[in-house]
Amino acid sequence: MPFVVGLTGGISSGKTTVANLFNSHFDIEIIDADIIARQVVEKDSLGLKAIKSRFGSNILLSDGTLNRAKLRNKVFECEEDKTWLNALLHPMIREKMQLDVSEASSQYVLLVVPLLVENKLQNLTDRVLVIDVDEQTQLLRTMERDKVGLEQAQAIIAAQASRSDRLSVADDIIKNDTTNKDLLPEITELHKKYLELSMGNRSE
Structure with a gap:
């Protein structure tokens, strides 16, 4: 490591x-949590499927990707939704960060x-x-x-x-x-x- x-x-x-x-x-090598946060909700990802299951398909844009602005508004307006989203995404982001670190080759x-x-x-x-x-x-x-x-x-x-x-x-x-x-x-x-x-x- x-x-x-x-x-x-x-x-x-x-x-x-x-x-x-x-x-x-x-x-x-740079491992950027913001980039990983976008990766875990990419089209067809487990993260996006869970978000769609909770908020409905209108949380997606016409191309099937996440409507970030709409999701941001939802979690801003509802603390329960924000807590749920953090509980979903934070472990995914953390796991991907640790995986990327383990695979890094710079000193x-x-x-x-x-x-x-x-x-x-x-x-x-x-x-x-x-x-x-x-x-x-x-x-x-x-x-x-x-x-x-x-x-x-x-x-x-x-x-x-x-x-x-x-x-x-x-x-x-x-x-x-x-x-x-x-x-x-x-x-x-x-x-x-x-x-x-x-x-x-x-x-x-």
Whole structure:
């Protein structure tokens, strides 16, 4: 089993940017929980069949794929539906993440999980890297990127773990408050550290 670095951070912190730099410069494999979350509800998947069974065929688009907007509205309006959906999908996502980690071939692997802290998934990792930004920067980036108003951006951030909660589980931190910050020097140093840790992990 490879050495696993859990990469997390709040919305608009720059998780994807950091992960892509690890991948493009050092060929480190990325396992992204958001991508897996889409895979487990793909057309004809067990996840989608269960969702259709609960909500009816009108939860699907005309091509038989999931109508994500409609499902999002349903679970937003009904806490019971949200609980049911999480109970269905979280074990599937977790199992697929563990499978992908076990099949990774790079010297260590980045497990990108936006809700790592919220879902208490630190036990899937050997080390946690938090991409940290202040809330004002998060708000501005979220409003610009997602074309939402201040109130909606604040609600999204409030629904996530607090900045202090994320930092409390961090082994490593990259501060990404500045626009167009050159992240590569920090990532290079972390890469060296993770290589050393992964070597030690394999020799045990």
